[in-house]
Amino acid sequence: MPYRSRPADSDSDSIDVVPAAALDRRIRLFDRTVGCGSCHNVYSQQSKLLVMSNQGSQLCLKCHVY
Numbered sequence: 001m002p003y004r005s006r007p008a009d010s011d012s013d014s015i016d017v018v019p020a021a022a023l024d025r026r027i028r029l030f031d032r033t034v035g036c037g038s039c040h041n042v043y044s045q046q047s048k049l050l051v052m053s054n055q056g057s058q059l060c061l062k063c064h065v066y
């Protein structure tokens, strides 16, 4: 899916993400889209081959601004 903040039509529907250029380097985009390889890496030592731990939703919160 495209990596972008969904325009906020109403406050409840707004999805804010950090600017692509400011993403943690472990999280890769593919032609400005999110793919399996944004969260997974076959060489990862993490559980479920995640690019980083998702303990406390920290992987989610690398992209999402809560």
Ligand code: HEC
Binding pocket: 034, 035, 036, 037, 038, 039, 040, 048, 050, 054, 059
């Ligand atoms: C936004 C991040 C993200 C993306 C994108 C993503 N995953 Fe995951 N995936 C996760 C997380 C987090 C878990 C661990 C879930 C858990 O621990 O229960 C996971 C778990 C998995 C698992 C293990 C499931 C299990 O029960 O053992 C597989 C297989 C998997 N993902 C495949 C994929 C594939 C294939 C894609 C692309 C189509 C993909 N993932 C895209 C975050 C992501």
Ligand code: HEC
Binding pocket: 001, 002, 003, 004, 005, 006, 015, 017, 027, 034, 038, 039, 054, 057, 059, 060, 061, 062, 063, 064
């Ligand atoms: C690589 C960046 C990235 C990561 C990591 C990520 N997200 Fe997202 N997520 C997005 C983007 C970008 C959107 C907005 C897509 C759009 O609106 O087109 C989104 C949308 C969503 C939505 C709204 C879906 C909808 O259709 O309304 C939910 C819910 C969500 N993410 C949950 C999660 C959870 C839970 C995790 C952690 C397992 C996670 N995200 C990790 C980038 C990410």
